[in-house]
Amino acid sequence: MMDAEALYRAHVRPLYTFIYSRVGNRETAEDLTSAVFIKALTHLDPTREEHSLVAWLYRVAHNAVADYWRGGCGARVIALEEVRTAPQTPPATDVGREEQTATRARALLARLPENYRTVLSHRLLEGLSLAETARCMGTSEGNVKILQHRALKRAAELQEDDTVDG
Amino acid sequence: MDDDVERLNRLLDDLAAERDPRERAELSATEVELAQTAAFLKAAHGERSTPSEAFVERLGRRLAAGSSTETIARQRTARMLTTTLAAGLLACSLTFPLTGAPTPAHAPAPAAGLAARDRAACLAIWPAVQRCRADLTTVTGDHQQASAKLNAVQRAPRRLGPDARRMRNVCLAARVNRLNFAAGARHTAARRVKAELHAALVDMAESACDCTQFAHDIAGGDVGAAAVPLECSASARTAATAHMRMVTSYVH
Numbered sequence: 001m002m003d004a005e006a007l008y009r010a011h012v013r014p015l016y017t018f019i020y021s022r023v024g025n026r027e028t029a030e031d032l033t034s035a036v037f038i039k040a041l042t043h044l045d046p047t048r049e050e051h052s053l054v055a056w057l058y059r060v061a062h063n064a065v066a067d068y069w070r071g072g073c074g075a076r077v078i079a080l081e082e083v084r085t086a087p088q089t090p091p092a093t094d095v096g097r098e099e100q101t102a103t104r105a106r107a108l109l110a111r112l113p114e115n116y117r118t119v120l121s122h123r124l125l126e127g128l129s130l131a132e133t134a135r136c137m138g139t140s141e142g143n144v145k146i147l148q149h150r151a152l153k154r155a156a157e158l159q160e161d162d163t164v165d166g
Numbered sequence: 167m168d169d170d171v172e173r174l175n176r177l178l179d180d181l182a183a184e185r186d187p188r189e190r191a192e193l194s195a196t197e198v199e200l201a202q203t204a205a206f207l208k209a210a211h212g213e214r215s216t217p218s219e220a221f222v223e224r225l226g227r228r229l230a231a232g233s234s235t236e237t238i239a240r241q242r243t244a245r246m247l248t249t250t251l252a253a254g255l256l257a258c259s260l261t262f263p264l265t266g267a268p269t270p271a272h273a274p275a276p277a278a279g280l281a282a283r284d285r286a287a288c289l290a291i292w293p294a295v296q297r298c299r300a301d302l303t304t305v306t307g308d309h310q311q312a313s314a315k316l317n318a319v320q321r322a323p324r325r326l327g328p329d330a331r332r333m334r335n336v337c338l339a340a341r342v343n344r345l346n347f348a349a350g351a352r353h354t355a356a357r358r359v360k361a362e363l364h365a366a367l368v369d370m371a372e373s374a375c376d377c378t379q380f381a382h383d384i385a386g387g388d389v390g391a392a393a394v395p396l397e398c399s400a401s402a403r404t405a406a407t408a409h410m411r412m413v414t415s416y417v418h
Binding site: 004005008009012013016017020021022023024025026027028029030033034037038041068069101102105106108109120123124125127128129130145146148149152153155156159 | 174178182184187188193200
């Protein structure tokens, strides 16, 4: 058994990271984290075992992220029906691995060819503009656009392979 | 192909700048997949993917307040709920400029004269409200008229204490916004604006606890009635009800 405060304290940070690594901006991650906890704790069943509660929480978060990417104003409002009927098992790769999210993201970057890794690092981690990235890489902005497109598609393929492999 | 490359470039610009890429354009399934991969790669920056302590504490207080007062909150009247919600909405917009274009570049940060608690709350929702104001202007095309109404409100006789007067002004601002919503209800962007305002209400619930005097002052007037909660989906209404309970408990 676990009370609401203990659940919150133990899982707010990894849950935020879980969400941030899927939406990519702090404001949305905060909004969705808030919505998930408010909805989840409103319907908390304290008699559940902790692992069951945590699995449920991540399923709610998973659905919130999916809803966010589907678009519409429902991004910050999670239907209670969805919470109640959510499966009890979280996505296999989610629970217990969020603290290693940064490590896994760096590992994914490291598996990319060097020019792909460089362009994505400049754009996503260092926050460089297209022009700045082009200058750093000694190429044209047009080439950077094409390179980053290919790099991200390759990263998505590798990520998909990881998911399938388990 | 060229179009795909251009769209992805804009998507990366948004993600790198911590903007919501969905606000610029509707994303295809492929773009969503790539955006999620990009978001995952951003998490390689460990510090960025960790929540701020301020956020963790703020949400923790909100959740604690909500769970400890639920029983009391059930007994509150609908009118007081409405009034308090208006206070919450107002608190989030009371520090905004009432004239001029609501561009983020020109919008000042929440005023230094606010109580520390209110100021912290305002700062927390500042980006969302900036977007909300910009969206309202887009939806209605009538920001100047709204500004004129708000300025007239500010010149009203000062019968109330400073905090209550400030909160009343915010309520009237909410009233203007609601009229703007009605005008733009058929505009697709209006749905997102409603969501933003709903989120602002939720985030401001905590600061409303400082508005006891305000709630008392206006309970007999029509300001609260003017700020009837926005029309929303069933799930949003359910969520709003839970927050109203929390907010109401602060007032009493």
